[in-house]
Amino acid sequence: MTDRIVIVGGGPGGYEAAHVAAQLGAEVTVVDTDGVGGSAVLTDCVPSKTLIATSELMTDMATAQELGVNFRDHVGDAATSIVVDLARVNARVKQLAADQSADIASGLERDDVRVVTGRGRVGPGLTVVVDTGSGEETLEADAIMLATGAAPRTLPSAQPDGERILTWEQVYDLTEVPEKLIVVGSGVTGAEFASAYLSLGIDVTLVSSRDRVLPGEDADASAVLEEVLTRRGMNVLSKSRMQSVTREGDEVTVTLTDGRTVTGSHCILALGSVPNTADLGLEEAGVFTDEAGFIKVDRVSRTSARGIYAAGDCTGVLMLASVAAMQGRIAMWHYLGDAVAPLDLKKVSSNVFTSPEIATVGWSQNAVDSGEMAAEVVMLPLAGNARAKMQGVRDGFVKLFCRPGTGIVVGGVVVGPRASELIHPVSIAVAESLTADQLAQAFTVYPSMSGSIAEAARRLHRV
Numbered sequence: 001m002t003d004r005i006v007i008v009g010g011g012p013g014g015y016e017a018a019h020v021a022a023q024l025g026a027e028v029t030v031v032d033t034d035g036v037g038g039s040a041v042l043t044d045c046v047p048s049k050t051l052i053a054t055s056e057l058m059t060d061m062a063t064a065q066e067l068g069v070n071f072r073d074h075v076g077d078a079a080t081s082i083v084v085d086l087a088r089v090n091a092r093v094k095q096l097a098a099d100q101s102a103d104i105a106s107g108l109e110r111d112d113v114r115v116v117t118g119r120g121r122v123g124p125g126l127t128v129v130v131d132t133g134s135g136e137e138t139l140e141a142d143a144i145m146l147a148t149g150a151a152p153r154t155l156p157s158a159q160p161d162g163e164r165i166l167t168w169e170q171v172y173d174l175t176e177v178p179e180k181l182i183v184v185g186s187g188v189t190g191a192e193f194a195s196a197y198l199s200l201g202i203d204v205t206l207v208s209s210r211d212r213v214l215p216g217e218d219a220d221a222s223a224v225l226e227e228v229l230t231r232r233g234m235n236v237l238s239k240s241r242m243q244s245v246t247r248e249g250d251e252v253t254v255t256l257t258d259g260r261t262v263t264g265s266h267c268i269l270a271l272g273s274v275p276n277t278a279d280l281g282l283e284e285a286g287v288f289t290d291e292a293g294f295i296k297v298d299r300v301s302r303t304s305a306r307g308i309y310a311a312g313d314c315t316g317v318l319m320l321a322s323v324a325a326m327q328g329r330i331a332m333w334h335y336l337g338d339a340v341a342p343l344d345l346k347k348v349s350s351n352v353f354t355s356p357e358i359a360t361v362g363w364s365q366n367a368v369d370s371g372e373m374a375a376e377v378v379m380l381p382l383a384g385n386a387r388a389k390m391q392g393v394r395d396g397f398v399k400l401f402c403r404p405g406t407g408i409v410v411g412g413v414v415v416g417p418r419a420s421e422l423i424h425p426v427s428i429a430v431a432e433s434l435t436a437d438q439l440a441q442a443f444t445v446y447p448s449m450s451g452s453i454a455e456a457a458r459r460l461h462r463v
């Protein structure tokens with residue numbers, strides 16, 4: 001008998017699971033409110049990285065003069081005479097997101113996956129009840145997958161108005177360049193937007209409640225980033241906790257808990273996410289959540305209720321599109337009896353798309369410093385790399401962690417332009433338990449930034 005799988009949520013957790021389930025012969029239905037692709041494609045990952053593609057170009061232009069490039073008829077630094085057309089950038093962002101969603105929809109159609117537009121909740125037995133707007137449809141299932149994602153957190157004292165006080169989902173409606181932008185929150189999302197808008201030539205103040213930007217990342221990496229952002233003119237307010245955000249006319253005021261105020265023309269709230277798990281019928285179905293509302297899952301994405309799996313941001317395991325997708329696939333491999341290995345977070349590579357980028361994989365410096373993981377560490381500045389010199393790149397480094405004795409690579413950090421691409425050899429080393437010697441012996445192109453990864457690995461050689 002064909003297994004019937006009903007997936008609630010069409011983001012990467014949901015649509016990747018749908019492909020796997022279809023491939024394994026199941027009859028699959030995806031229920032989504034907004035269009036497949038989820039927040040990842042429509043409001044979060046894809047739009048922000050498309051915006052950042054423009055900001056990268058602007059950042060590259062900053063070194064134009066040093067590399068001998070100028071505009072015809074323009075005396076002085078080319079970088080000072082370029083301006084961004086934000087309306088055009090945002091139109092491109094929205095179009096690209098819509099196209100990507102359409103591509104995903106076509107892929108699901110090719111796999112014979114049925115997509116139902118509406119809001120789903122778990123019903124009695126293994127059913128999903130869909131509110132389609134014009135009525136209700138009940139879908140019977142042999143297994144259910146919940147992948148409903150998360151939404152931007154807001155506070156009663158800091159309410160977005162969609163015009164000048166914005167969540168990260170609302171920034172693409174801006175048609176004019178903000179004169180003075182305040183970003184509240186210095187986690188990954190806050191840092192990415194602050195860095196992107198700074199590169200677009202906007203006056204940016206970053207309000208951070210902690211003592212440094214990116215408190216969850218490698219401390220050496222965030223120190224480099226903070227130094228670069230400050231040097232480029234960003235006003236970074238650390239140890240500054242926001243109490244409220246208010247607007248009067250065209251002016252936005254951020255009031256801090258110590259009474260100081262910061263004013264600007266616009267404010268982006270990057271205060272973290274809350275899971276979309278209310279009104280999903282979880283309690284009645286016996287699906288346990290934690291106190292913040294995230295669905296509790298094991299490493300093969302099972303919830304506490306038999307036949308109900310969950311994946312992605314609604315589980316809060318690690319809020320990345322790549323992890324959501326893998327949790328979704330694992331759930332289906334597990335339920336449909338294919339070979340499956342439990343999720344291993346130590347193999348996840350991730351990237352902060354600031355300028356410079358910060359990419360990490362495996363065990364962290366924190367774990368080494370606290371004694372949780374015994375590892376030798378080497379850190380190599382990119383400034384000594386021949387390719388970096390040619391490209392005028394001065395900021396960034398490569399850091400590798402390997403086990404004493406065996407030399408097995410257990411983690412790494414890359415800070416620099418396109419660090420997201422450079423981390424891959426380190427990810428392979430971590431995933432396959434390669435030694436630093438093995439990583440060092442593979443040829444790298446001369447000159448290349450990846451040469452620094454091999455060089456760092458060589459420095460970990462012990463006789």
Ligand SMILES: Cc1cc2nc3c(=O)[nH]c(=O)nc-3n(C[C@H](O)[C@H](O)[C@H](O)COP(=O)(O)OP(=O)(O)OC[C@H]3O[C@@H](n4cnc5c(N)ncnc54)[C@H](O)[C@@H]3O)c2cc1C
Nearest residue numbers: 009011012013033038039040045120149312313319320321
């Ligand atoms: C600004 C920003 C940038 C990011 N950039 C990156 C990045 O570069 N790389 C990366 O790996 N990650 C990135 N992330 C994280 C990434 O976007 C999420 O981890 C990812 O979207 C999680 O996927 P998901 O499938 O769990 O949920 P989502 O992508 O949120 O999809 C869930 C879907 O379910 C729908 N839904 C919710 N409730 C219901 C319901 N009851 N019935 C039907 N449908 C429902 C939602 O409307 C949504 O369409 C970023 C996040 C943010 C905020």
